[in-house]
Amino acid sequence: MRARVRQRVTWIILLAALLPLLAVWAIALTISYRAQQRSAQNQQVALTNLAAEDYRRFVLNSMDELRGAAETLGNNGNPSQLSDLQLGSQVLFGSSFSEVGVYSLNGERIAVAARLRGVRMPESLAGSPLLQMVQNRQVAIENPAPLQALSLPLAPSEVPHFRMALPILGNANAQLILVADISMDRIWETTSRIESAAQMRVLVVNQQGQLISAANTQALIENQDLSSLPLLQTGNSIETYRSPFGEEVLGVRTSLDPTDWILIVERPLEVIYSNVQTLAISLLIVIGIALPIVAAIGWYVGRRLALPVQKLYASVTRFTDDPNAYTPVHLNTRDELASLGEAFNTMVVGLNASQTRLSKMNEELETLVVTRTGELNQALAEVQAQNLEQERLLETVRRLSMPTIPITKHMLVMPLVGEFSANRAGDINATLLKSIEQQQAKVVIMDITGVPVVDQSVARALISASHAAQLLGARVILAGIRPDMAETLVNLQLDLSVIDTEATLAQAFSRGTEYLQKRRR
Numbered sequence: 001m002r003a004r005v006r007q008r009v010t011w012i013i014l015l016a017a018l019l020p021l022l023a024v025w026a027i028a029l030t031i032s033y034r035a036q037q038r039s040a041q042n043q044q045v046a047l048t049n050l051a052a053e054d055y056r057r058f059v060l061n062s063m064d065e066l067r068g069a070a071e072t073l074g075n076n077g078n079p080s081q082l083s084d085l086q087l088g089s090q091v092l093f094g095s096s097f098s099e100v101g102v103y104s105l106n107g108e109r110i111a112v113a114a115r116l117r118g119v120r121m122p123e124s125l126a127g128s129p130l131l132q133m134v135q136n137r138q139v140a141i142e143n144p145a146p147l148q149a150l151s152l153p154l155a156p157s158e159v160p161h162f163r164m165a166l167p168i169l170g171n172a173n174a175q176l177i178l179v180a181d182i183s184m185d186r187i188w189e190t191t192s193r194i195e196s197a198a199q200m201r202v203l204v205v206n207q208q209g210q211l212i213s214a215a216n217t218q219a220l221i222e223n224q225d226l227s228s229l230p231l232l233q234t235g236n237s238i239e240t241y242r243s244p245f246g247e248e249v250l251g252v253r254t255s256l257d258p259t260d261w262i263l264i265v266e267r268p269l270e271v272i273y274s275n276v277q278t279l280a281i282s283l284l285i286v287i288g289i290a291l292p293i294v295a296a297i298g299w300y301v302g303r304r305l306a307l308p309v310q311k312l313y314a315s316v317t318r319f320t321d322d323p324n325a326y327t328p329v330h331l332n333t334r335d336e337l338a339s340l341g342e343a344f345n346t347m348v349v350g351l352n353a354s355q356t357r358l359s360k361m362n363e364e365l366e367t368l369v370v371t372r373t374g375e376l377n378q379a380l381a382e383v384q385a386q387n388l389e390q391e392r393l394l395e396t397v398r399r400l401s402m403p404t405i406p407i408t409k410h411m412l413v414m415p416l417v418g419e420f421s422a423n424r425a426g427d428i429n430a431t432l433l434k435s436i437e438q439q440q441a442k443v444v445i446m447d448i449t450g451v452p453v454v455d456q457s458v459a460r461a462l463i464s465a466s467h468a469a470q471l472l473g474a475r476v477i478l479a480g481i482r483p484d485m486a487e488t489l490v491n492l493q494l495d496l497s498v499i500d501t502e503a504t505l506a507q508a509f510s511r512g513t514e515y516l517q518k519r520r521r
Contacts, residue, residue, distance in 0.1 A: 025283045032279050040250060040272040041238060047194060048252040048265040051202060054190045055256050055263060062164060062182050063139045065095055070166045070178045079168050079176050080110055088113030098161060099181035107131055130165040134177055140165040141259050143206050144184060160184050160212060187213050201266040212261060231264055404435035410442040411512050417450035425461035432465050436472045443512035444469055447505050449480030459494050466499045475515060479508035
């Protein structure tokens with residue numbers, strides 16, 4: 001008993017401490033997760049805009065530099081007569097271009113100058129988009145070759161180039177085009193700087209999803225085409241998806257004006273939520289440290305509570321086994337358990353007193369029940385005796401209400417008194433037939449003067465009695481017919497031919513005497 005109480009108290013205290021800690025842990029993680037999510041999105045959008053601004057500045061600076069070179073060529077003579085060396089000295093060596101060339105409007109190359117890597121510009125630009133885009137002194141930009149087109153062994157070191165074209169203006173030089181080949185190594189430097197500083201992946205792609213610039217070129221070339229990225233398919237500016245490297249990332253995209261390039265910045269969710277994971281582990285460590293302390297406190301409190309409870313339980317058990325042998329329990333505590341023990345002692349005293357009173361009341365009730373039972377039995381015997389006496393009286397009344405009186409030899413008179421019933425009709429038939437048999441009667445006078453009402457049932461009973469008497473050789477004469485009875489019998493339309501009727505008993509007697517005299521003759 002004591003061990004069970006201690007265990008329960010220990011578990012209750014553990015749960016009471018653990019559940020709030022777990023709730024705080026869950027709430028803190030939820031808040032931290034949402035805050036980190038918002039912060040990561042805002043930070044990534046800001047870095048994306050910053051990187052996009054660097055790319056735009058690079059492109060715009062290249063455009064300004066190309067315009068300056070075109071103005072220089074237009075102001076320094078006839079560009080159509082330039083040699084390769086003159087073009088290099090006037091334009092190339094004072095610029096950041098890798099290669100420059102002067103072309104006619106039909107795309108034929110006039111002069112070209114290149115740095116150490118050698119000439120790569122084609123002899124003709126016929127069919128090139130640059131020729132179609134150069135109009136009204138607008139700078140035309142041709143997309144660089146995608147990284148997938150680079151040779152795999154050279155991919156980690158080979159840097160893509162893109163070309164810009166601008167009309168050369170001058171006195172008579174409006175028919176020429178200046179084309180510059182620009183290295184994207186500065187863009188790659190910016191990409192690498194952002195990736196290493198913010199643990200992000202920066203990608204520059206064209207409208208077809210082909211990769212133009214990235215720091216980890218080798219890994220990207222070995223993976224799938226970036227045209228399948230959700231950011232390029234849905235058009236959303238920010239989205240969470242699985243990258244070609246097989247990790248969940250948060251991606252942000254923006255356009256790079258004035259080109260049609262797209263900048264995509266990806267950051268792994270594992271990096272974003274690393275702080276949340278650290279917080280979760282720290283809180284779990286705190287909870288793990290707190291659990292043994294709480295368990296020790298629960299064990300101590302349970303032990304302090306178990307002893308008084310055990311004493312109280314033993315007292316309750318003794319009282320249950322033998323209430324009369326109960327001894328009051330006294331707990332050496334000053335808490336609610338002591339009050340509970342005193343209340344239990346008071347309850348036991350009250351229960352014992354109530355039990356004593358109840359036993360005394362039961363004895364008195366048993367005595368009263370025995371007395372009342374005797375009285376009831378006596379009253380029942382008296383009622384039964386009265387019922388028997390009443391039955392005897394009723395039987396006497398029934399016999400007296402239908403007597404058979406012999407007035408002469410072979411003549412009986414049967415006066416009928418009272419109302420008829422089915423049982424009484426049967427009794428009348430039985431008495432009548434028995435008397436005819438005993439007295440050898442030939443004439444029976446049935447006097448119905450004392451019958452108050454003659455209805456169909458009474459008439460049928462009289463006819464039945466008359467038929468039965470005739471079977472024994474006796475003739476029935478009905479006496480005491482009143483006018484109302486006669487009217488009733490007529491209205492009933494019964495066959496009364498088997499019964500002789502007379503108004504008075506004297507008339508019936510005379511008729512019966514005449515009948516007997518006729519039989520003697």
